[in-house]
Amino acid sequence: MTKVLLIRHGETHFNIQKRFQGFMDSPLTEKGIAQAKLLSERLKNTHIDVIYTSSLGRAVETAALIKGDKDIKIIENDNLREMNLDRMEGYTTDELMISHKEQYHNFWNDPDKFIPDGGETFEELRERISKEISKIVKKHRGQTIAIVSHTVAIKSYIGYIDNLPIAQLWNPPFLHQTSLTVIDYEEGKGSISMYADISHLAEEKAEKTTKTV
Template identity: 45%
Template sequence: MTTTLFITRHGQTVWNIEKRMQGWKDSHLTEDGINQAISLGKRIEKIDIDYIYTSPTGRAYNTAEIVRGKRNIPIIVDNRIREINMGKWEGMTQIEIDNLYKEEFFNFWNAPQLYEPVGGESFIQVRERVSNFIEEITKKHEGKNILIVTHTIALKSIMSYIQHTPLERFWAPPYIHPTSLTVVKIQNENKEVIMYADASHIEDTKEIKAV
């Protein structure tokens, strides 16, 4: 039986616009973020989703609720798909971080294999926890359709694991727009990427470096 994963990032948040690093901290969805989640909900409303898994962070959980709409689908919280823990950087603007931690900040965006967290997690640690999550739920819900609501780095980590992408190419395109849709079909050891970060349901997309 084939298990199908529908994977998305939460909608746009206030801190995304302010270019503040969120990580395990949180900020509210913007009006655009709410509308992005509504648009995704309409896009997949005819797909029979069996389970929704979400990061515990408010921006992800709220996105999951909006996408679900009035459908009777269980929402399950799983800590393994929360965003990377960025330690001291959380809540700081990218300009502030660049001024204080220039080398670490450069590596974060340009050489993730060299990035050493300041009180948080490495990219490898995130990939380990999300890969454990994927392996568990695909076996537990074999043959089902599962919506996963997560974050940029967690989503990139899932796809890095599925596509066997080295950390050096972690930030390679596509860009993960808020509520963009990724679809992966899994049968036994075979993992087929049907769609990766498609944002055709979102108006006025633009890339903002923010997680």
């Protein structure tokens, strides 16, 4: 069996400012660093053969913290980056509700109708992320692979595995920072055995969720 541990990065400064990140980057907050360390502690007795990470700094930093002092290779990969939101990136949610009102609404409520102002569609992202993870799984058949990525990228891949239409991309569960999704692969077919678990982040369970990417 091949196993993928799919992990969202820790909290960033853009997250708490409610800014769309996309291909832009923002460093982890102190809380984000703590979240990654808690996940590292949770996984300390889990054998991981290799860690792949989005090449964006917030994911790379999270991957390094999860690795800790384990002897595991970290491989940066551009195709694991977040959705390219181009001219919507760097703006707060309040700003986007004015400057990109229809696009902002469709992004969260009708993703199948979302037309980007530059950048990628949800369909294009799903194709990018699914092809790349399929390559990684084939390369590391029979191993356990950690992949550190981003909200929309991970939700897109979950939808791909569960054969959901783009319109249902934002169905629960919510992806908290450093949430852990586990996918098991038998004969090339993946099935999700754990969705967006945050048992290492007890304080997050009671917090109101915030829409950030």
